[in-house]
Amino acid sequence: MSTIKSSNLGYPRIGENREWKRALESFWNGNISEEELIEKTDEIRLNNLKKQKEQGIDLIPVGDFSLYDHVLDTSATFGIVPERYNYTGGKVDVDTYFAIARGVDDAIASEMTKWFNTNYHYIVPELNNAKPTLVENRALYFYKEAKEKLGIDGKSVILGPITYLQLSKGYEDSEFDQLVDTFTPLYVQILQELAEAGATWVQIDEPIFATNISEDVLAATQKVYETFTKEVPGINLIFQTYFEKVSNYEAIVNLPVKAIGLDFVHGDSLELLKTYGFPKDKVLAAGIVDGRNVWRANLEEKLTVLETIKQFVKEDQLIVQPSSSLLHVPVTKTLEQKIDPVILGGLSFADEKLQEIVILTKGLQEGRTAVEANIKQATEELNNLQATYRSNDQVRKDIANLTAEDAVRHLPFAERIKLQDERFNLPLLPTTSIGSLPQTPEVRSTRTKWRKGEITDQQYEQFVNDNIKRWIEIQEELDIDVLVHGEFERNDMVEYFGEKFNGFSVTEYGWVQSYGSRCVKPPLIFGDVSWDKPITVKESVFAQSYTERPVKGMLTGPVTILNWSFVHDTTPRYDIMKQIALALQKEIEALEENGIKIVQVDEPALREGLPLDHAKWDEYLEASAYAFRLATATAEADTQIHTHMCYSNFEDIFDCIDALDADVISIETSRSHGELVSTFEDNTYTKEIGLGVYDIHSPRIPAVEEIKQNIHRALQTIPPKQFWVNPDCGLKTRKEDETIAALKVMVQAAKEAREEQVALQNK
Template sequence: MVQSSVLGFPRIGANRELKKTTEAYWQGKVSVEELFKVGKEIREHNWKLQKQAGVDVIASNDFSFYDQVLDLSLLFNAIPERYAKYNLSPIDTFFAMGRGLQKKATETEAAVDVTALEMVKWFDSNYHYVRPTFSHSTQFKLNGQKPVDEFLEAKALGIQTRPVLVGPLSYLTLGKADKDSLDLEPLSLLEKLLPVYAEILKKLADAGATSVQLDEPVLVLDLDEKTQAAFKTAYDFLASQSGLPAITLATYFGTVVPNLGAIKDLPVAGFHFDFARNPEQLDEVASILNDNQTLSVGVVDGRNIWKNDFAKSSAIVQKAIEKVGKDRVVVATSSSLLHTPVDLESEKKLNPEIKDWFSFATQKLAEVAVIAKNVSGEDVSAELEANAKSVSTRASSNITNNEAVQKRVQSIDEKMSRRLSPFPERLAVQEKAFKLPLFPTTTIGSFPQTKDIRINRNKFVKGTITAEEYEKFINAEIETVIRFQEEIGIDILVHGEPERNDMVQYFGEQIDGYTFTTNGWVQSYGSRYVRPPIIVGDLSRPKPMSVKESVYAQSITTKPCKGMLTGPVTCLRWSFPRDDVDQKTQALQLALALRDEVNDLDAAGIKIIQVDEPALREGLPLRAGQDRSDYLKWAAESFRIATSGVGNETQIHSHFCYSDLDPNHIKALDADVVSIEYSKKDDPKYISEFLDYPNHIGLGLFDIHSPRIPSTEEFKAKIEKILESYPAEKFWVNPDCGLKTRGWAETKESLTHMVEAAKFFREKYGAKK
């Protein structure tokens, strides 16, 4: 019989238990014992759920209190000295690396003040991992045995699991050199790292693990010859060690074909590939297997929420069986299910017709099991019939199609994606209109989402307060934010976004063609979870979405107040997109909806409008080539369509964060001012890449994902360093992202210090441009 496999399961808990307990631990409200207890309960629930669903190969060590890559850095002692010197407990060192830590000295404990490690996107997903950071002094060794402990937990429940770890090549390739070792090439550490991998794998074998899953997702990237050759070095070494478990090498999110030479003839028990993303690679990947290696066929999509088409998936698996034999094929999810919501059954308010099209992580367990049974010859005719009906109903539904939207997309012309004048001409008009000082200060948009805001929003949603009462509350919150910004001297204000639940969901709720979940939470990073909206049909804006709040904010201040929107690519990427329409079409539909909103804001007197595109880099195809060129063209076009319907005097801003950005990608948007996450960048070369960027830029000066508060002197030092190479007349001063996750006390202090630093440099350079 063909086996079924799941590469990983969401770790957040069915009711977000992990978030609630982790944040309570950070706040000192629960003990470390309670934290660990909740983690254990989540793991036990996940393993039992998969066992009951009939999954044969169940992952362990897919759980983390923050990030699985950061887990490995702690396990392998890749802990920079700035964290190690405080002698914190392992879990507190782990959290300090992930989110920073700032504690005042007490009678019994020394002060702690350390920033977080860099956080970037996990390939082309909206999940963020904490980048491993190495130096010449890094000494790999085992710190504990987390994978072993969790394997034994499952074993005690009578469940044999397959532990999963990020593989050695991906771990090093996805890392970077620390700021004191910029000449270090992470891959040069492979020889030192491999014995530690062997040591933890041997401990797993001794505990009873017969197989392990090593994830090497970098195989879907463009790899140089040196990195490709290192795969043989690494896996030959592991194969030479006696007593290790059988290794399944897993890769996902794209095709591995260009790197087949790197893995051909590797001494591993089997391979896993993503056929949900790239089914056409089957013939070529099957050709490299020897007569004993298994082929794990990833046909159940770990990145989206659409119900699997059993007929199509079974055909792919059947073809794999014809290539390598039934006893060597495993039916699997394409990747970990980390990127999908936990359970569709928790959704009680979805339109039943639409709900029937979806499959969340729990439902995907059954999908994997049914496909495996089907190709094994078992009778699953009832499941196949129901599935075929769901697939057919969705394809023919009138919910998905809007002829007027489709015609409007077809009418787009080149003029719609071009501002009236080039940036230098716009800049001259804007400088005259706004009369900003050197080093203008602003924030990215959101201010703290307090408990009071969430309570009142919930009351409004439930109907226990009227629209008038809710609007009065929101206006009071906006005024609080405006007065604070005026008080500390910020130049370009924001209204703080108290009315918004999420930067995509808020707009999606007002755009036809979207649907929403109640409990469809997905981890973005650490304790930050999002509920991605779901695009089910053609997209259009029936009425203004943000004008009322923006106009109110501008009416109570004489300073410019930005209108705040989320860009078309980010609305697309941070939703679950349709899989029956190409992403370019969906982006252009969103661009037209946002164009209407930008024009309405402009007509209402809002003359600085920020359209954020933090997902721009995330959407970039993972390999160089025509697909990447095409994406960059339509992604930039969609932004320009959204923002080019205004006059020269209207200043367009955009924001980007937590990605490896290319200035050329941003240049193509032609925004007047951009703000970029910079607080965790250690490499001075990063600034030099933006020296030729023609428009204005704000390099984010403090990490809004960390509770620590930078001092005025720290801000001054950062700005001074930037100004060694970046021109003062083009530099804006701002945080690296929105402030919704922070508390008011730390927000006030951090922003006050930031403004004080900006004022210092104005005096130094001259107050006016």
């Protein structure tokens, strides 16, 4: 009998109704104790495991659950805690763990950035002067828990040493080999303790190998895994990659491990397999179901691919699994009651993807006839979805006729900025915020009442207007130079537009984790995108009517809307991006017609979408820059276009940032301790820029001197005339008192820095 196994790489942490999020925030707000937090999250974790067992998954991941972030968990495992948190050794306690992620009064949070090309954010490990030791074998704890409480002989999940170190900061390249040698015995200890407890399979996640790695890193990897196999021979190691094909395919598949996990959804792993084959003594863990999108798999096509893969391995040396952890998709579609039934039939969230894995495994083992009914149902539902795809001939014609000139503003920046300076007459180092203001419990509950029909449209609009007016007054009292309306009418910066543009649909419970307890609900794109009527004009005009200061119109850019949506593959992604850009172009024109002359078009996901394969970079960056320029091309010369980006390695996309031709960009720099400024030291940037001067993801209130230090660091490279002072991201998640206090400090710091610069200029 065939022993092909089904497997999962990771499961969403948040719970079907975001119970995880609520538990975390209740603890942070002091409403539940640490003991209650652990009790609630234990329940969620065990329920996740039960569901996977009930689905019939053979290799169930254990240890993938986290209280905040799996990279931070790895740091805590080895006692990697920055000195500013006064850690004295031993197991990292819960308060210290959250302090690293969120900051405390006397210590800023660690840097946060995107997990490869996803919208998930991880906490960057700081290895400065670190003395790693195994302070807690989390993998062992979770393995024993699953075995003892649920009878599950789980597959332990560990973030691999090479990926962990490559994602870390605080060391020189020349120190890499030494760090590898330091961490290797600690990993060996984890594996030995797992083996002693009876573990047979361990998944070591090494997604860094889906990027372009160096020969030195590859050599270190060979050495590490030779040590693992030698020191822990009784355990089956899965070297797990995902998100793209692996670089150095031949070297990777010949590493001394039991199994190699490859992504057969993203990239061209199948072609590599056909070209170079696969070692006969290894298990191939084939990621065949898309772990990052929500459209159901074409089971017939997937089974055909698996049958091809099967030709390259022995009968008992194949594992069927998702392409990546299911962390990146919602939990279950069974809660969706309002969505079009045809669209619902075409969806597959985490639980449904597990079903697909089990069906494909059975079909591969027992033959297609064993799953004929499942294949037929999937095919029918996919055909129904395809038949309802909302095509728009005019939009497709508009896209086909686009030229390079259609994405160019009428005047170059050097001439535009003169007109803008004359119009706005802003002071040196002008202050602004990024867009959203606190979405208090009252704001969220009122929106919920409105959606449920418990209050009228008029009552809801009045509530939103009252909040806008109050915050315009607050911003004026704080003496901020360029104001925002606060986005109180918006649930999310992408979902909001998904509800308004043609070609989109939205879910009720399609939540995924972005960072910490922050969850987002990506909309679904399954049609050609177009604009019907103004979306943001009413609230922007209302806000502007209460102040003489400029109020920014707030839009989400085409690249971010695309990257933060679940896109059906009927139309090429870059065509969809252009469609969104044309829709936004009409919205900008509508804002201008109503007197809004500063428009921010946010692109926080631009860097995130950069392909892991460097060979694909140019195409993506050119398409992204074109789409942004297309959205803003018809703006009048004295309309100032802003954009915002956050938590990314910007040196990779500097040329693209410049090519956006935005008048003002704002970029996160507070958590990276000003390190981002070095990008602008090495490159000439002539437009205006705000490097976020304080971290909005932390509840702590920065000091005036702390913000001034960030300003001074930036002014060493960026001329004062080009520099704006702003927080590093939107303030939606912060409490009102925190927000007002932090903005007050920011404005004071900007004024003091402004006075210093004026004094210098007058010398």
